[in-house]
Amino acid sequence: MGPPTLWQSFRQIIGRAMRETGQAMDRVGVKTAMLAVTKHDFYDDPVRFEDHLSRHRQLFPLLTAGRPVVHPEVAYIAPCATLIGSVRVGPGSSIWYGAIIRADACENAESFKKTDEEILAEELETWKLPEKDNRDDSLTGGGVYIGENTNIQDACIITAKADHCRIGNGVTVGHLAQIHSATIEDFCLIGMGSIIQEGATISRETLIAAGTVVTKGQVIGAGELWMGNPARKVRDLTDKERERLHYQSNEYVTVALGHQGTMQLGGNLSESMLLSQGQVDDSQVGEREVEQIDSTSISKESVPVAASNP
Incomplete structure (x- = not known):
């Protein structure tokens, strides 16, 4: 795909x-709403309504490099x-707080012509890159x-500048780890702060220490423990x-599913979501008298997220 036309640039x-x-x-609407006061009951003090606002873009499409596609059954995207x-991103996977995943140095504008279902079906068959001399x-x-x-996990950086970056099923990537154009096979653990450089391959069920x-x-074999800088094999895993x-x-x-919906009212879950997660039952709904969360009211009591920190 060539450079954008004048009309495409104008539309952008x-x-x-x-x-x-x-x-x-x-922004004006949020500030206006913050000036409103309301009372839960006659004995309550006035409460300022402050909406939890976030304009952060989780998914960032690029005209020439393509667009992110997340499976509808993904566990959690922070x-x-x-x-x-x-x-x-496949089903059941989770991308945690502050993680950055970049595939912005490729030619994949054709992805805009396909549906999410078509793109997800092609995951296992990644497009063939031309030889580097011809790129x-x-x-x-x-x-x-x-x-x-x-x-x-939190604050990880994953890039694909030199080649495809493939991360398999059931992989745990620890906090602050970096993976650059590498292949991580199924059920590996990449320890916190580790760096996996371009072209490396981590075979199945391998543990890379922090x-x-x-x-x-x-190339690292299956079922092994590696550590150090540069990495060296320590032993086989039991x-x-x-x-x-x-x-x-x-x-x-399981932990990721508990974090779903945390943006509702600044981190508090609605009654309907608590019911769906099994945190409360129908008999508690009337007792709690939790009001429907909307733009003009807040619930009588804040319900904290019922999940442990990862």
Whole structure:
């Protein structure tokens, strides 16, 4: 796909202007609503209504690099996570707070012509990149593919500048870890602060210890423990340790489901969501007398998120 035409550029400018105008009106509306006061009962003090507002863009499409596609049954995408360009996230996976996943250095404008279902069906068959000598100087990379029941934890950075970045099923990527154009097979654990460099391959059920640096093109076998800078093999994992890798990824799916809906009223869950999660039963609904959350009222009592921190 060539550069955008004059008409496409014009539409982009007009669209951005309209969006910024809408954001300005939204800010005025929020400030106006904050001036309202209400009473729950005659003995309550007046309460200021403050809406929890976030304009952070989780999904960031790019005209030439494509758009992020998230499976409808994904466990959780944090409100402050960022997915840029050709990123695919499978069912049951979770992207946690402050994580950044970038696939912005590729040519995949064709994704805008396809539905989400068509794109998700192609995940296993990633598009073939041309040889590096034949690539455009500014667009050389691939996409980021994240499988099922995988968790990308807080402040991780995942990129695909040199090639596709493939992360399999049931993978745990610890806080602050970095993965750059590498392949992570199923049920691996990438420790906190680790760096996986371009072209590296981490085979199935392998544990990369915290702070480990896996160098470019390095291939790590299945069921092994690696650590250090540069990474070196320490030993093989026991059967119990391998089972633990499966258990941990499944537990993160449960934790992620508990974080769904945290943007409602600044982190408090609605009664209907608590019912669906099994946190309260029908008999408690009348007792709690939780009002419907809307733009003009708040609930009688705030209901905290019933989930443990990851």
